[in-house]
Structure formats: structure tokens, C-alpha cells
Amino acid sequence: MNMQKKLDDYQLIVRALSDRIVDAQTPIRVLDAIKWDDAIKRDFLAAKGRELPKVDRAFYDARPLAFDASAKKQEFQDIERDVTRQLGQFNPVGQIMRRMCREYRMVIRMLEARGTNDFGLISQELYGAATDAFHAGDPTLADLGLMLSGYLNKIADRGDLQDEPKTLTAKDAVALLQTRLDLVFGEGEGVIRVFESDGIVADAAAGADYIKVRADAMFNERDVRALEVHEGLVHVGTTLNGQNQPICTFLAKGPPSSTVTQEGLAILMEVIAFASYPTRLRKLTNRTRAIHLAEEGADFLDVFSFYREQGYAMEESYTNASRVFRGSSANGLPFTKDLSYLKGFILIYNYIQLAVKKGKLEQIPLLFCGKTTLEDMRTLGNLVEEGLVVPPRYLPAQFRDLNALSAWMCFSNFLNHLSLDRIEADYANIV
Template identity: 80%
Template sequence: MNSHTGLDDYQLIVRALSDRLVEAQTPIRVLDAVKWDDSIRSEFLKHKGKKLPAVDRAYYASRPLPFDAAAKKLEFQNIERDITRQLGQFNPVGKIMRRMCREYRMVIRMLEARGTEDFGLISQELYGAASDAFHAGDPTLADLGLMFSDFLNNIDKRGDLKDEAKTLTAKEAVNLLQQRLNKVFGEAQDTIRVFESDGILADAAAGADYIKIRADAMFNERDVKALEVHEGLVHVATTLNGLNQPVCTFLAKGPPSSTVTQEGLAILMEVIAFASYPTRLRKLTNRTRAIHMAEEGADFLQVFDFYCEQGFSQEESYSNANRVFRGSTPTGMPFTKDLSYLKGFIMVYNYIQLAVRKGKLEQIPLLFCGKTTLEDMRSLRQLVDEGLVVAPKYLPPQFSDLNSLSAWMCFSNFLNHLSLDRIEADYANIL
């Protein structure tokens, strides 16, 4: 962490409160608390996916949280009180920290409710629901998922956009990714490590200064590029920028609201770096559709079958269905964290588009100054002006030079006003 030297009295107060917030959230590990162990998986696959996994309220009770939930909620309550006491009701940095305290308390309530209906309801409050609209009268996330599926099916029928074979082992992917990240992070290259790991569900996962690659997964060059952009240029970069904050140390840690911004930024980066591709988009679309199915009453077996019908193996279909029901029960409401990708993408894209339209370009790189949340962006601008927050040190090239992004958004702003149905009718003779 940075030293406290050179901070004035006000900055020291903010720093002390921020450090308390970071310290308090340390033992809260949402994904660890909701995951199912391997015995559930092997039992399910043994029955060839015909029998619901044996997960209920008692299963979670046998895996207690690594902290005292009541004491932890009280700790956040006390930090929130002290923030108001020391900074006042309307202080911008105080407002951000108070919201984080409330959010962490809600996270603890969600984890206490594992295996009950409340788990799914609180998850929807934190991460949203597939049936939420973006704006009045706009399509929902579920609509977006279905629309994307239609486009992807049209692309699939062509047959010439098949993925390259996955010929890179985890070890080769680690080496390739490490080389690429060393180029990006230059002086921080000692701190960003890429290594193989056994205990992860996804193909890769990012930590504060590392990226883990699943040891038994296979990759192609396109996968490695997506990991470089998604995990490296966004997740690791924003963590490092947060750790680089001398006063607002809380920016290194993200509550659920920042997950939406984080994943949205990561998907946007994949798109503008041309690192995304139809199969990857299908994965995100399927996650949204699977969550919507569970919200509508589908159980684990139905979501498992949905994935099998999409051509996934039983093992893959189990892992995918598991993402939807972890923390809940096989017949309960879904854990909606995986909506963050598409939801965040739309929200971040709209934010950047508006920033360009209103000529507030200086707002855009601030998305990277740590684990930020969209609703805090105006306050963050004030905090940068006050010297409480430092501008991000690590920025993807697309965000450090906003020329191309601004031009793209200007075109995109105009194109959004054209009627696609009209265009389709007019272009019918030439396409």
C-alpha cells in the first residue's frame, strides 16, 4: 500500500475510513461461499444428469461462512455511522463509501440466505434480473439474449466462421499471455503473474496481480487475445489502479455494483479490440437465457438439458447450469451475477456514448481508476479535482487515446437514429 506521507488532515480521515472498509470486506468471498463441491458434480454425472443435485439449505449450513455474519453486518453499520459522523451527510466520497457499506451488508444477508428463496431475491437486488428493462419502453436483458441468439443462429448456418481448433495447452497459453501482458504493463510486469490452477470453474480468473488459467483447459490464439483484453487490460488494470490510490483505497475492492461496470468494460474492450467472436458471445447469451429460464421456474435439470441441446457435453452442461443455481437450490431462484456481462456492456456503452455526445470525454478514462460503479462517476470526477482520487495509471490504448473511440461513438450515435426495419426493407434487393 502507499504511504500516508503528504496527506492533509481531511485526506487522512478519508484514508482511515477507506482502510476500515477494505479491511472489513476481506473475508467476504461470494463465489467461494456459493460454490458446490466436486462430490455434487460427480454424483450428478454418475446418474447421467437424470437426478437433481442434492443441494438444500442444510448443504450450505454444513459449509459455514468464514466470518460471523451478525458481527460483520454490525461492523459495516458502525463504519457507515462513522462516515456520516466524520464527513457529513452530503460529502461525495462519504456517499460512495456509505453505499458500499450498505451493499456489503446486503451481500452478507444474501450469503446467510443460501438455499432459500431470499438468496435469489437479494441476488436480483444486487445484480439485477433478466426481466429488468434498461429504460422505460426498452427491451429487457431476456429480449436481448433471444435477439442475439437469432443473429448467432444466422451466423452459425454459414459454417465458415467455425472456431480455430484449441491446440494450445494451459502451459502454452500461460506463456503467451504472460509475454503479452509484460508488453502492456511494462514496469509492473514483475507484479502480474500468469499461472496454471486446478481449482477454478471458468477457463481463467483474475486476482489482484495475477491471472489463473485452468490447468486442464485447451485454448486457441483467439482465446488468449480475449483473456489479455478481458482479464488483463480491464480486471487486473483496474485493480492495480485501485491499489495505486493514496487516499481512496476502497477503489481496489469491488462490491456487486462494480461487477456490472467491470464486466461491462471487459466485454466492451473485447468488442473494440476485435477480440470477441460468435462462440464467446453465444456463451454470454446462453448465461442470460439460462438465468431467465430459472427466473421463469425452470429447474436444474431443465437448464442442464438446455445446454445439452446447444451441443455441450454433460460435464460442460453441468458446469454451466451450476453457475445459474450456485448459492440457491436446484429448484430455486437463480444467482443472477452472470447477467453482469451483457447488462454492464449496454450500460457502459451508453455511458460512453453520452459522454461523447455531451463533450465530457474526461469522464471516460475514470471508469478505470479502480473498481468503479457507474452511478459514482460524477462524484469521482469531483474527487479527482479535489485530489482525493488519482487518474488511472494503466489504461488500454483505446482509452488512453480517445480519438478513435470518440469518432466511433459519433457515428454510432447517428446510426442509432436510423430505423433498421426500414433499412432492411430498402436493402432487400441488394443483400
């Protein structure tokens, strides 16, 4: 209440509308709504991977959403209407909130279409498709995936680049990760909790103030370092920064458009913190290639076979393929959220390069002020000047040191103008 007494009438209106968006999105949990249960996995493995998983529209109908879809769409429609009524058509923060309302309505329509082709089509609207180009004439995400796979294949057989043995249990990883995050976010404050969980598909998943580690997964120290950077410094850090917003509380919650920014930041952080490695990168390129296969008509068995050909065991191949078709049917269009990693990395990298080139370094840390979307960055800069948004409290060291980041990007801008093909020809006798 003390905080609200300090806000003027305009700020109170923005805060109230923002809080309504936060409250309205609370029961919408996309991954929970589209995940497959363990019985599907057991049946598939029992059939030795030769039969399509029995997932169709009826499968999802038997698992109703945790909210009334019609009522929830109306709720977002009402909020969007009130944003326009109370802030006007062209108010910058109002435009962000209206877009969020429209995105959440689209998410609900996607979840209503589980098990149908409409699910995949709406997914492409929200997260993009593998055949999307970054700019006119540029390679697509599918092209990028193939190119990176080619690079990785050339170094795959080097004995000195093999992964360290995974000797850390989930319990070990939890303890190590908790210790490292306490150094960043504060020990004893209970800011971030790390704990084991049986209910997740990935090795780890971040929530608002916690990181869950899959109980049956094994890790090495490099894995833990990647989790610290990806899940901790980026995903949880931006959530905490969003929760620290006194007025634009919607920045604590991310619609699909922010997923691309989030995952792009997380992958970029892995790279510049030297926490990534070839096996990790191959996992991301395989996700892009698998989605492209499904967009081109491949079914679950085809994508499962693709992963088997990449050297994955049956169970892991099933898990990877199920990420592609969750929410869809076993022979339907893919769920394209996993394109966000490589797509986001390229878009964020380009954004930071341009910010450095134009001398707008102050814009870069604002990527961390909450669950941001690239198209809002100029607006967010203005909102910080107006006092509607506060700068991020938690910021990775690499983004606090704008001297080093800008120097790196200046060199990168120059190197991008060099012809790698010409360099390769010139260096043929020495490499």
C-alpha cells in the first residue's frame, strides 16, 4: 500500500491494468496443457519404436484445460478494451499491454486446437516456422541448422572435444547450482530455490523463483555451469527483475513474443560466458532440424528415426521427438517453440550489434528488465526515462561491463564484413 500512495493517477491506472494481465494469465500453462503422459512413452518403447504414439484430438479432450477458454478469452478482450478506454489508442505502454492481450487470446485458441492442424498453424504464428528468413534474401532457420550441423560434424570425432563424464547426480547438481546462484542472488535470502523434480521433460526448468532439476538426470560441471547461466542468470533473473517493477508488473510474465528474447538471451549468455559446448549446440540445431522435418510432412516415427541416426538412445530419441509433436498429433504439424533458441540468439546478437553501432549502449541492459520483447525495446527505454519502468536489479556481469561488450561487438561488426570464403582460400596452406 505504501508503494501505491507514491504513484500518481496515471501510474495507478497503468499498474491496475498491468496487474489484471498478470492475474488473467496465471492459469495458462502451455507446457502443462500439451505434455504427453508416461503411458504414451511406455507403450511406444514397448512397441520398439515401430508404432505411432496414440495421440490425437481425443487424447487432449480427455485432459481438459485448467480454465474456461471462452471466459478467459473474454477476460483478455475486456482488459484490452479497458486499456484503450483508459490510456488511449496510441499510448506506448498501452500498446504493449494490448499486444499481450491479443497474444494470450491466440495462445488460448492454440490450446483449444490441441490435436489438430490448427494447433501447429497458430504455433507458427506465435513462435515462427523453420522456413522463416531473418531478412529478405538471408538464410532461413532451417538453413542455419544445417550449416551449424556441418560445422559440428567436422569436429565431432576429435577426442579432445569429447564431453566430460556425467558423474553428478541430480542431488549433486542441485547442491552445486544452489551454491553458485546464492553467490549471484544472495545467500540465505531464499531468492532462488533449486530442487529435484520428477515431472519435467528437460534436464531442468525455471520458474518464477526456482529451478527444477530432473531427478533421474546425470550432469557434469559444464552442464551445471550452463544451467547457472541459462536458467538462473537469464530466466529467473529476468523474472525477478520483472517482479521488481512497481508499475509495469506485466514484465514479470512472458507471452510467446518474449520467449524468443528470453531464449536468445540465454543462448547468447552461454556463448559469451564460455558455458556452451558442441554437444549443447548440436542439441539446439537438432531441434530446429526436427521441427523443419515435421513442417515438411515427417511424422513422429520419422523424427524419432532422425534422432536415432544422430546417435541418441531410444528413450532420449522419444523424448526429443515428443518435444516436436507435443500439443499436436503424432503425424500433425509441429509445436515450434523450440525454434526460439537459435532464432532468438540471432535476433538478440543483431540487436546488440546495432545498439553498439548506433551508440545506444544504454538500451542493452534493458533486455533484462523483465520478460521483454525486442520490438518494445525503444519504448522500454522511454518508459525508464518516464519512471514507469525501473532498470534491472539483477544483471549478468557480461552485461554490466558495457566496455567489454561494446569492444567485442565493434570487432564483430568489422569481421562480419570480411568474406569467409575468400579467407578460406587465402589460408588454405596454413589451416
